[in-house]
Amino acid sequence: xxxxxxxxxxxxxxxxxxxxxxxxxxxxxxxxxxxxxxxxxxxxxxxxxxxxxxxxxxxxxxxxxxxxxxxxxxxxxxxxxxxxxxxxxxxxxxxxxxxxxxxxxxxxxxxxxxxxxxxxxxxxxxxxxxxxxxxxxxxxxxxxxxxxxxxxxxxxxxxxxxxxxxxxxxxxxxxxxxxxxxxxxxxxxxxxxxxxxxxxxxxxxxxxxxxxxxxxxxxxxxxxxxxxxxxxxxxxxxxxxxxxxxxxxxxxxxxxxxxxxxxxxxxxxxxxxxxxxxxxxxxxxxxxxxxxxxxxxxxxxxxxxxxxxxxxxxxxxxxxxxxxxxxxxxxxxxxxxxxxxxxxxxxxxxxxxxxxxxxxxxxxxxxxxxxxxxxxxxxxxxxxxxxxxxxxxxxxxxxxxxxxxxxxxxxxxxxxxxxxxxxxxxxxxxxxxxxxxxxxxxxxxxxxxxxxxxxxxxxxxxxxxxxxxxxxxxxxxxxxxxxxxxxxxxxxxxxxxxxxxxxxxxxxxxxxxxxxxxxxxxxxxxxxxxxxxxxxxxxxxxxxxxxxxxxxxxxxxxxxxxx
Amino acid sequence: xxxxxxxxxxxxxxxxxxxxxxxxxxxxxxxxxxxxxxxxxxxxxxxxxxxxxxxxxxxxxxxxxxxxxxxxxxxxxxxxxxxxxxxxxxxxxxxxxxxxxxxxxxxxxxxxxxxxxxxxxxxxxxxxxxxxxxxxxxxxxxxxxxxxxxxxxxxxxxxxxxxxxxxxxxxxxxxxxxxxxxxxxxxxxxxxxxxxxxxxxxxxxxxxx
Numbered sequence: 001x002x003x004x005x006x007x008x009x010x011x012x013x014x015x016x017x018x019x020x021x022x023x024x025x026x027x028x029x030x031x032x033x034x035x036x037x038x039x040x041x042x043x044x045x046x047x048x049x050x051x052x053x054x055x056x057x058x059x060x061x062x063x064x065x066x067x068x069x070x071x072x073x074x075x076x077x078x079x080x081x082x083x084x085x086x087x088x089x090x091x092x093x094x095x096x097x098x099x100x101x102x103x104x105x106x107x108x109x110x111x112x113x114x115x116x117x118x119x120x121x122x123x124x125x126x127x128x129x130x131x132x133x134x135x136x137x138x139x140x141x142x143x144x145x146x147x148x149x150x151x152x153x154x155x156x157x158x159x160x161x162x163x164x165x166x167x168x169x170x171x172x173x174x175x176x177x178x179x180x181x182x183x184x185x186x187x188x189x190x191x192x193x194x195x196x197x198x199x200x201x202x203x204x205x206x207x208x209x210x211x212x213x214x215x216x217x218x219x220x221x222x223x224x225x226x227x228x229x230x231x232x233x234x235x236x237x238x239x240x241x242x243x244x245x246x247x248x249x250x251x252x253x254x255x256x257x258x259x260x261x262x263x264x265x266x267x268x269x270x271x272x273x274x275x276x277x278x279x280x281x282x283x284x285x286x287x288x289x290x291x292x293x294x295x296x297x298x299x300x301x302x303x304x305x306x307x308x309x310x311x312x313x314x315x316x317x318x319x320x321x322x323x324x325x326x327x328x329x330x331x332x333x334x335x336x337x338x339x340x341x342x343x344x345x346x347x348x349x350x351x352x353x354x355x356x357x358x359x360x361x362x363x364x365x366x367x368x369x370x371x372x373x374x375x376x377x378x379x380x381x382x383x384x385x386x387x388x389x390x391x392x393x394x395x396x397x398x399x400x401x402x403x404x405x406x407x408x409x410x411x412x413x414x415x416x417x418x419x420x421x422x423x424x425x426x427x428x429x430x431x432x433x434x435x436x437x438x439x440x441x442x443x444x445x446x447x448x449x450x451x452x453x454x455x456x457x458x459x460x461x462x463x464x465x466x467x468x469x470x471x472x473x474x475x476x477x478x479x480x481x482x483x484x485x486x487x488x489x490x491x492x493x494x495x496x497x498x499x500x501x502x503x504x505x506x507x508x509x510x511x512x513x514x515x516x517x518x519x520x521x522x523x524x525x526x527x528x529x530x531x532x533x534x535x536x537x538x539x540x541x542x543x544x545x546x547x548x549x550x551x552x553x554x555x556x557x558x559x560x561x562x563x
Numbered sequence: 564x565x566x567x568x569x570x571x572x573x574x575x576x577x578x579x580x581x582x583x584x585x586x587x588x589x590x591x592x593x594x595x596x597x598x599x600x601x602x603x604x605x606x607x608x609x610x611x612x613x614x615x616x617x618x619x620x621x622x623x624x625x626x627x628x629x630x631x632x633x634x635x636x637x638x639x640x641x642x643x644x645x646x647x648x649x650x651x652x653x654x655x656x657x658x659x660x661x662x663x664x665x666x667x668x669x670x671x672x673x674x675x676x677x678x679x680x681x682x683x684x685x686x687x688x689x690x691x692x693x694x695x696x697x698x699x700x701x702x703x704x705x706x707x708x709x710x711x712x713x714x715x716x717x718x719x720x721x722x723x724x725x726x727x728x729x730x731x732x733x734x735x736x737x738x739x740x741x742x743x744x745x746x747x748x749x750x751x752x753x754x755x756x757x758x759x760x761x762x763x764x765x766x767x768x769x770x771x772x
Contacts, residue, residue: 014601016577016586021597027618034625034751041632041744067648079648 050078050103053096055112055136057152060092062116062134070096070112070136077102080136094152096136107141113153155180157195165192166220168273170211170229170259171200172281177233177257184213185232185260188250191219194259202278211281213259224263225270229281230288233257247285262288296347297362298327299403299413301376301390307342309388310378316346318392324348326390345410346376346390366403373398375416386551432541436534443530446516446523455513462509466502469495581605616690619763623686626755629748630679636745639725643738651745652676652721675721675749678714682756685711686763693767704768712760718753722746 057063060083070078078098085092098106115137137156175197184192192215200210215223235254236247248254259281282288307329316324328345350362357365366374373395381389401414473495515522546553571578577586579600586601598607637649650658652675659668685707692704725746732740 013576013585013587015589016607017599017601017604018589018592019597019599020593020595022595025617025621027621030755031621031625031628034628034755037751038628038632038748041636041748045632045636045744069648 048100050098050100051106051146051148052081053098053106053146053148053150055094055096055150055152056086056091057094057114058091058154060094062114063092063094063136064133065094068094068133068135070098070102070138071115072102072138072140077138078136094136102138102140103146105140105144106146107143108145108147109143110141110147110150111139111153111157112150113137113156115156163214163216165214165216166223166273166275167195167212167214168223169276169278170213170281171202171205171208171278172211172231173208173283175209175211176231178211178231178259179257182256183250183258184215185250185258186215186219186222186262188260189219190250191215191222205278211259220275221272222263223261223273223277225273225277227261227263227270227273227279228288229259229261229279230285231257231281231283232260232285236284236286260285296324296349297359297366298345298347298410300410301344301346301413301415302341303344303376303378303415304417305378307344307378307388309380309386310344310390311387314381314387314389316348316376316390316392318352321352323350323352323392344390346413370401370403370414375401376413377416383547384551384554432537432544436537439530439534439537443527446526446530455509455516458509462502462506469498469502577607579603579605579607616693616763616767619686619690619759622755622759622762623683623690626679626752626759627683629751629755630683633679633745633748633752634676636748637743638721638745638749639728640741640743641728641732641738642740644736647739649741649743652749671721674718678718679749679752679756682711682715682718682760686756686759689763689768696770701768705765708760708763708765708768712757715753715757715760718756719750722750722753 062068063080063083065080065083068080069076070080078096080094081097082095083092084095096112113136114134116134136152139157178194178197180194180196182194183190184194192213194211195214196212198210200206200208202210232247233254237244250258310326310329312326312328314326315322316326324347326344327347330343330345331340332343333340348366350365351357353362353365374392375395375398376390376392378388379391381387395416398416403411403413405411473492476491476495514520517523546558550556550558571585575588577588577598578584579586579602582600582603582605584600584602586607588598589596592598599605600607634652637651637654639655640649641647652671656668656672656676659665659671689704689708689711692699725740725742728740729742732738
C-alpha cells in the first residue's frame with residue numbers, strides 16, 4: 001500500500017524468509033517436564049505417607065500435637081498430628097501419622113509409650129528428653145496386621161525392641177521383692193530382666209504371680225526344659241552341719257532383688273526352651289536344688305497325739321530323702337464324741353522313686369508299698385528346735401492296712417504311733433528316775449550287811465559243797481576200790497585238783513570277803529563313784545527339764561522364767 | 564497519506580527485532596509458516612498471535628503446575644536440639660502467625676504465596692488479552708506487565724533465605740536446617756514465571772489484529 005510519497009520504496013525490500021514449522025515449539029517441553037516433575041513429587045509424597053493411627057494414653061503429659069515424634073530405634077518414624085480427649089474424658093487419643101516404612105511393619109501387637117525422663121530404683125532413663133522434649137517410643141510388633149487403634153503403655157518396656165532374646169514366664173506364690181527391671185542372673189552374670197508381672201489367670205496357675213522375664217541372646221539358650229529358677233533376692237544364709245553358708249548373687253540383687261537360674265549339666269539338661277515357656281520360681285537356692293517333679297499325690301494322715309513342731313512345708317521323708325511336703329494341717333472335732341482329729345494333708349512326689357512313673361502307676365505303687373507295711377509316723381527332726389518331719393517307713397509286723405479313699409478328695413494314708421524319740425525328754429526323765437532308784441538300791445545293798453550275809457551264806461554253801469565233794473570222794477573211793485581201780489588214780493588226781501580249786505576258790509572268796517568288808521577301800525571307791533553317777537544323773541535331769549521348758553536354750557542361752 | 568504514526572505493520576512491512584531490517588511478507592502464508600529476517604535470520608513477528616505467545620504460555624503453564632507441589636510439599640526443615648519438622652510454606656506462615664509474629668507472617672505470606680499467584684494470574688490475563696486482540700485499557704495492562712516483571716524477582720528471596728540457612732546452619736544435633744523438595748519446586752515456579760514475563764512481548768498489547 002505504499003504511496004509514491006512513501007520514503008521507503010517497498011519494492012526494494014527483501015522478502016522475509018519462510019520456513020514451515022508444523023510441530024509446536026519445543027518450549028512446550030518445559031511445562032511437560034514441569035508436569036512430570038510435579039506429578040512425581042506429589043506421587044512420592046503420597047506414596048511415602050504411612051497409616052494414620054490412634055493411640056490412647058492415660059494422659060498427654062509432654063505430648064505436643066504437630067511436634068512430638070514417634071521414634072523406633074531412635075529413628076523418627078512418625079508424628080503426633082492431633083490430641084483429642086476421649087468421649088468419657090478418661091483418656092487422651094493421640095492421632096499419629098506414621099511413615100511408610102514403619103507402616104508396612106506395623107503389627108496388631110505394636111506398642112507405644114511416652115518417653116519422659118524417668119528415675120526409678122532400677123534405672124535412670126530418658127534423660128535426653130529433658131532437652132529434646134518427650135517423644136513416643138514404639139515397637140512395631142511381630143506381625144503386619146496393622147490396626148487403627150492402639151492403647152499406649154504407661155511406661156517404656158524394660159527391654160528395648162532392639163534386643164534379641166527370649167521371653168519366659170515364671171510362676172511364683174508371691175512376688176517377693178521383685179519389680180520390673182529386676183535383674184536375672186546366670187552364673188552371677190546379669191543376663192536379663194523382669195519385664196512384667198501380673199496375677200495369673202492361666203489354667204493351673206490360678207492365684208500365682210506370673211512373672212515375665214526377658215533373657216538376652218546368647219544366654220537365652222541356657223534356659224532348658226529342666227532349668228531351675230529361684231528368687232535370688234537379698235541374702236540367703238543357711239546353717240548346716242558343714243557350717244554357715246551365705247549366698248548373694250550380686251550387690252544389685254541384694255538391694256533390688258533378682259532372679260537367678262541354673263541349668264544342670266548338659267547331659268541331662270533337656271532341650272533348649274522355646275520363647276514363652278513357663279517355669280516355677282523357687283523361693284530360694286536350696287529349694288531350687290532339690291529335685292522337683294510334676295506328679296503329686298495328695299494324702300491325708302491322722303496322727304495320734306500332738307502335731308506341734310509340724311508346719312506347712314515340713315518334709316515328708318522316705319529313707320531320709322525328702323519326697324514330699326506337708327501342705328495343710330487342720331483340725332476336725334467330732335461333736336458327739338468330742339474327740340479332735342488332726343488331719344495332715346501331705347503331697348508326695350512319687351517320681352522320686354522312678355521318674356517314668358505316671359500318676360496311675362504311682363498310685364498303684366503307693367498302695368503296694370502300704371500293703372507291704374509302709375506307714376507314716378511323726379519323727380523329731382531337731383531336738384533343739386522341736387521340729388518334726390513325717391517319715392514313711394516299713395513296719396516290721398504291720399497290722400494290715402491300705403490307703404483308704406475315705407476323704408472326699410484325698411486317700412487316707414495309714415499311720416503308726418510316733419517313735420519313742422518323740423517324747424524323749426519325758427522318757428529320759430523317767431529313765432533317770434528309775435536309774436536313780438536302781439542305783440540307790442545297789443547302794444543300799446552294798447553299804448548294808450546283806451552282802452555280808454550273802455557272803456556268809458555263800459560260805460556255808462561252799463562248805464556244804466565241800467562236804468558233798470568229800471562224800472562224793474568217799475563214794476568214788478568206794479567205787480574206785482571196788483569197780484574201777486584204773487580210774488581211781490585219775491579220780492583221786494581229779495579230786496586233788498578239785499580240792500586245790502576249792503582251796504583257791506576259798507582264797508578268792510576270802511579276798512572278796514575282804515573287798516566287801518564294811519570299811520574296805522574298794523567299797524569306799526565304789527560308793528564314791530556311785531555318788532558321782534548320782535550327781536551326773538541329777539544334772540542331766542536338770543538339763544532335760546530346762547530343755548523341756550525352753551527348747552531353744554542351747555541356742556539362746558538359759559533364760560530365767562518370768563515370775 | 565502516510566502518517567508518522569503509521570506502524571510498520573500498517574505499511575504492510577515486517578521489521579526484525581534484532582537488526583531492525585525491514586522486509587516484505589511473502590505473497591502467500593500457510594498456517595505453519597515461520598518468517599525469518601532475510602538479513603540476520605532472526606524470527607519475525609507474524610500476525611499469527613497464537614504462535615507468538617506460545618513460549619510464554621508454555622512457561623506459564625509449567626510454573627502453574629509446579630506451584631502445586633511448591634505449596635503442598637515442605638520447603639524447609641528446622642531442627643533445634645533434636646526436635647523439629649519439615650514445614651510447608653503455609654504451615655510456616657501459620658506457625659509465625661500463631662506465635663504472634665504476624666508482620667513477619669504477612670511478609671512471608673505476600674512474598675511466597677500472593678506474589679507468585681498474582682504473577683501467574685497477571686501473565687495469564689495479559690496473554691488472554693493479547694490473543695483476543697483486546698483494546699481494553701491498554702495503558703493499565705502495560706503498567707500491570709511492568710509491575711509483574713519488576714516484583715517477580717522478589718519471590719526469589721525465599722529461595723535465597725533457604726539456600727543461605729541450609730549452607731550456614733549445620734550444627735549437628737544443636738541446630739540443623741534442611742531444604743526439602745518443595746523449595747526446588749518453588750524456585751522453579753519463580754524462575755519460570757520470570758522467564759515467562761521476559762518472553763512476553765509487551766508490544767503485542769498494542770498491536771492490532
